[in-house]
Amino acid sequence: MAVLFLAHRSPFPPDRGDKIRAYNILKYLAARTPVHLLAFADDKRDLDSAGLASLTASCKIVWRGKSRVVAMLEALASGKPASLTAFDSAEMRAAVADVLGRGDIDTIYVFSGQMAQYLPEGTRARVIMDFCDMDSLKFADYAKTATGPMRWLMQREADRLFAFERQVAGRVEASLFVSAAEEELFRARTRAAKVRVVENGIDTDFFGPAASFDAVDERGPLIVFTGQMDYRPNTEAVAWFARDVLPAVRAAHPQARFAIVGRNPGEAVRALAGEAVIVTGEVADVRGWLAAAACVVAPLKIARGVQNKVLEAMAMARPVVASDAAAEGIDHAGTIRCAHDAAAFAGAVIDLLDHAEKGDALGAKARARVRERYGWDARLAPLDALLGWPPAPARDAA
Template identity: 65%
Template sequence: MGDILFLGHRVPYPPDRGDKIRGFHILKYLSARKRVHLIAFADDPRDLAGKAPTEMTGHASVIWRAKSRLRASIEALLTRKPISLTAFDSSAVRGAVAALLAREAIDTIYVFSSQMAQYLPARPRQQVIMDFVDMDSAKFAAYASEGRGPMAWVMRREANLLFQYERAIAGRADASLFVSEAEAELFRERSGAERVQVVENGIDTEMFAPDAPFEQIDAIDALIVFTGQMDYRPNIEAVSWFAETIFPQIRVRFPQAQFAIVGRAPSEAVKALARQPGVIVTGEVTDVRGWLAAAAVVVAPLKLARGIQNKVLEAMAMARPVVASRAAAEGIDHADTLRVGETAGEITDAVIALLDDPAAAAHLGRAGRARVQARYSWNARLAPLDAILGIGVEAPPHRTAA
């Protein structure tokens, strides 16, 4: 049997943000079964020095993505392609893929995120697994519906061109994967694609555990926590909505309440929220678990969310009570293990109810952890890959130097 080539839009280690977490665990899972080679982009200088999982036995090639947003936008207009593709168009990656396919016996190409499908051979002799994760074109369509003027036009253009591309790639792939049944069904309905399957996200329940060793933070009364990559538009919109509309109402009932926005690369809009009473913007932290453990309530008030939210699973695994928007809870088997609100009033009431009743909040947290342990371990969630790829556990060959 041949090897696997894993193409990633972002190097999947260290697993310190949502897309990298899924990629890391898939890479680790596949490497326990076959020899896996990695070609991926890096957009953080620290990722260039990152170490591949010890289980990985193939070659790793990490290539810096230096193209500016402006250049990608101009190229997209000139070539009538989506910006999502031109932003990741690289002759260096194209050369690396061609060289590896010529040198190694590859029988499966695992494409992680649609941006990387442009590096597939014109007529692949290999099995192609397209892990879309989420339906990105639907995200841009939602942005377009909310926008105005030139930006709305840009988002509509992106949504339409990317959807055409997604549908074409799904037609070429042996399997198209999505992170939740809701995303998979949406793609089936809109594209008419076949061979669409679900491989859900999981969680490391030994690492994210209330009794695991991690650095604690000082206790803060009535602490409400949001975690995430804070230059990501849906996260920016979520914390802005919460801090400006919901949190002031909570402070009427709990004047001492604090809202901590925990995550790296906060945008200027996020930093500005720290000027509001009770709002903390931490920036990057070494370990998010300390903030989760200290939280009286964890919130995920995303108005736009695709697939399964790692931030919600992490909080549940830490046995914290969670209040999430309907969009953030979609795709998670959460019956009676978190609170869901649609409007600002519903989310406000849910948070206040949990702050008012610590015993109920603790019970909800314990139920959430039990659900995650039973349902969302990574091995359990990734097990469908064995049948999809037609592989089983076997000892991969010796490691090749990167």
């Protein structure tokens, strides 16, 4: 028997949070049974499936070129959430029907809620729905800060998407979330019974200070943020930090600079670049920037689930200052600093710049915590019981 793995974004290359999770789950499943992958690509690099050939029994990547405007117009016309119309594709529907028509699929693993629209009615296959986090609440958060028509659109999206999430949860074997906080929110809001936690992990050999990577040579103490820079919570986070936190930090440490490291920075992010702010755009390897950081910041106002950027910094043994929202999903045991406003953020960063040895000690404790708590195989082990498999042999000692 085999698994059909549906993903809203190709898992390869695993270079952003959702793709990292999808890739490692795909790899975990493929070690046990044949997996047929169907996924979308919105970046031309993701159309190349060569990196997935060794993991999959078959693989088809479908180009998703629909604009946000078209998706929203279709949503308004159909009554559906735009999160679904953005991923609605006749080509994907045909591909799903083709794979299921082969008759050997006993499990469908749906990665991200957008792909649940492809579940056939009355399927006999076991369905595992990996929501990752509650997307509907993200749009509800957007609505709180939006004005005019955008407030209405964001609240509409939150309401329609929540109704869809609740409907899907009622017809699947299990609904998965990356953190206990997300699981509890979903269970409380939907009254769904079959809700489980399958946390994110991290490769602590790859993300480690002793690993081989190119060093970054930049003057002054660096404060580093990493992330996909066309993602709204990230762009809002770096803009807030540069505007409301960095001036106080530079008053105490005039040579300090803020490095924004990540792909596809928009005009608003690029405009931040200057003497005090570095905007790198895409880099081949974030590890050099993390290793060079005096501290890493995650000042997200809106954050759901587990933030891979925080786990990566912890694994690199760097001290982290995070917002309460960014830290909430991580069992960090006090090894990261949490800050709820600009003054607290600035104070925590200044303290780490004042006392480098304190930052090094905190980073070492953070790495030890990640090694103890967040190895991928240990985090994905609950999948065995959900799929009716015997426990997998230990492969990850990280």
